[in-house]
Amino acid sequence: MELPFLSVVVPCWNEARFIAGFLDSVLAGTYPPDRMEILVADGMSDDGTRAVLRRYAARDARVQLLDNPGRSKPAGLNRAVRRARGEVILRLDVHADYPPDYLERCVRGLLDHPEADNVGGIRISRARDDTVLGRAIAASTTSVFGAGNSRYRTGADRPQWVDTVFGGCYRRDVFDRIGLFDEKLTRAQDREFNQRLRAAGGSILLLPDITCTYYARSDLREFCSWTYEAGYWPFKASRLVGRWIGSWRNLVPMGFVLTVAAGAALSPVSRTARRVTGTVLGGYAAAACTFAARLARRHRDPALAAALPAVFLATHVIYGAASVRAVLEPGGGTR
Structure with a gap:
């Protein structure tokens, strides 16, 4: 069976340290090259990221650079989704490495489970910097004590219906049914979107045989800032959209x-x-x-x-x- 055309959508801003490795891992995958596109919505990066993206786009037609002047992540995602030609839309994060079969596993998981509107896998955390603090931060995000019942972080031994997944591989008609990402939300836009999907009768499936490696923040200041935002936004976003979107x-x-x-x-x-x-x-x-x-x-x-x-x-x-x-x-x- 021929795989559907896949649009990979990626929000990005000042990712010079990671963007080349990210693109290499996605482009080297097993998904048929003529059946995919990679839409990177860049928030007008000023650290060299755009030069890297232009270089990749010039040599591989699958890579497209989209401008996102406002830098907002949901706005960037929406620009990419609107431009996307795929029957399936896969949302990826630059701060991760993906095994060669990651895209194919996500799409086949969606095809094998017609009752699912969104599928995703397990996010394995690694430290960006190999320090004791960096390793501890990465390890804490994989623990029930540190991450609660977030299965895409803590792991699972069988497929499970969940409230959210890392990234997410969506059927295109999901966006036609419930709309795009909420641009009021600087953070928590994925959580809000998945909650809206479930409220509309949709379902989200975690497949443990799908894995990627995520590079957690290792710097103390970045970690504290990220943690603060992570605690702030589920409640702020709930107030902005007028309903509880958390767990x-x-x-x-x-x-x-x-x-x-x-x-x-x-x-x-x-x-x-x-x-x-x-x-x-x-x-x-x-x-x-x-x-x-x-x-x-x-x-x-x-x-x-x-x-x-x-x-x-x-x-x-x-x-x-x-x-x-x-x-x-x-x-x-x-x-």
Whole structure:
């Protein structure tokens, strides 16, 4: 059976470090060259990314550079989707490497499961920089303690119906049925789109035999900024679109931060508050150390046992504080 024409859509901005490797991994794949196109919507990069894209586009007709002057990720995605000629649209991220059969597996997964509107696989996290902190950040995103029940991060041993996947391989008619990505959302546009798809009766399937390697942020400042945005946007986006688009896993860090903050405020005047706060923090420390030890054994990296508890704590505190701000911000905020 001939594979359908595939449009790969990619938002991009200042990715000189990764764009060549990304394009090499996609272009070297097993998907028939005459049955695909790669539409890269670039936010007017000024770090050399555009020169790389022009070079690839000049030598391979599959690669097309689209201008995205506003730099907005959903706007870039929408430009690419509007230009796309494919019967199937696959959304990819530059910060990842894809095995040769990745595109083909995604499309065949969609064809083999006609009840699915979107399929995706497991995202294996690797550190961008091989430091203890970098490895700990990458490992934390694969743990239930660090990532909740996000199966595309923590893994699965069988196909599962889920609320979202990394990237996503969509039937073209999905965009005709429910529209494009919401351009009000600087972040969380994939989450909102998938929630809208499910609300319209669509379904999202995680296939564990589809895998890619994602390069997690290794720099402390970038990690903290990314975590803050990750905690802020599910709540901000929900206020902007007028409905809840998150999951219970988004609520847990906020509950932890509020519980500890309330306990700390009441502890000077309440023995019960001191006991409850101590119990919560003690239980948290025990859980963090347990999951850290498990990940250190799995990765055969003893240093993770010491670094991961701090990374877990930073993740949950920053994420939870950002969520609180998004909820309390007057008028939904303008961030």
